[in-house]
Amino acid sequence: MRIAICDDLEADRASLRAALNSIPALFAGTATEVREYVSGEALLMETEDNGAVFDLIFLDIYMGGITGMDTAKELRQLGASAPVIFLTTSPDFAVESYEVNAAGYLLKPIQLEKLSALISHLLTSVERPRVCIQSGRRRRYVFLDDILFAESDNHSLAIHLSGGEILPCSEKLSDLAARLDGRFLRCHQSYLVNMAHVADVVEDFILKDGRRVPIRTRERREIADAYYRFFVTHTLSAL
Incomplete structure (x- = not known):
């Protein structure tokens, strides 16, 4: 499984990575790679220019430059179908997140119980084998x-x-x-x-x-x- 974390705050990226590492089901029986991006532009460039494909994408909504919501819209236009989970300090974009078929919406600071429950729900749908x-x-x-x-x-x-x-x-x-x-x-x-x-x-x-x-x-x-x-x-x- 390939996971992308897109957040302009290093501390928040590190916190989410640590939380993901504490979820055993995410790493059991499969090779899991977590990649970090400091901006929506960086993630879009990796997707469009280098053909990066992910099974799960975490997007912070409020970032310098392009927002996480606009990043998700452009990812969908590029053909990315991976589940997107939005991360933010405000629920203001909750309704708009449905426009990009968001898989989840988590408020910061991330609660491990809610993250774990969401991951468990998604695992069956994102585990399509790749080559x-x-x-x-x-x-x-x-x-x-x-x-x-x-x-x-x-x-x-x-x-x-x-x-x-x-x-x-x-x-x-x-x-x-x-x-x-x-x-x-x-x-x-x-x-x-x-x-x-x-x-x-x-x-x-x-x-x-x-x-x-x-x-x-x-x-x-x-x-x-x-x-x-x-x-x-x-x-x-x-x-």
Whole structure:
């Protein structure tokens, strides 16, 4: 989990970090990284220019320069969907916080009990697994469920994401496959498919958006059976 703390007061950032460190559920069984920003501008620059992606964002509302509320609005415009928790000494912005789909609103000084309760409530929704992808000079943290399929062409790799984005990568397809979970299937020498996005199997995998992903001819039955087992397990677990 990657957490951003954006507050122009060093003492308040340190206090929140200490409070987060005292919540066992936040760090149990997962690698958690907490990054601090002294202004909304710094957080927006990191998000827009460096592709930083967070699972949870704490924003102080009253900061020098751009306010936390305006920072949240710009983050949403940049496509950031992480839960935002506002921190402030005044409840004046409580109503406006709903415009950016805020996950919470905590008054300073932060009460550990309220922070812990809010974190516990959010954990189930923010714990979507990611994979780190090196794309050119940028490092991207991609949700696994956003990956439709990956295709290899000579020495280049293209990762197709939901929404139409194609992420170029120099990694080998076999190395990428080794870092993914059981929903991904190596169905062809040059293709890897996310079975959760498959709608049908004919000669190829037919994705829910209509695109086709080739299946290795000599192993078509085995690959189709592997998808069938995934489909049955996935369907039963959703009941």
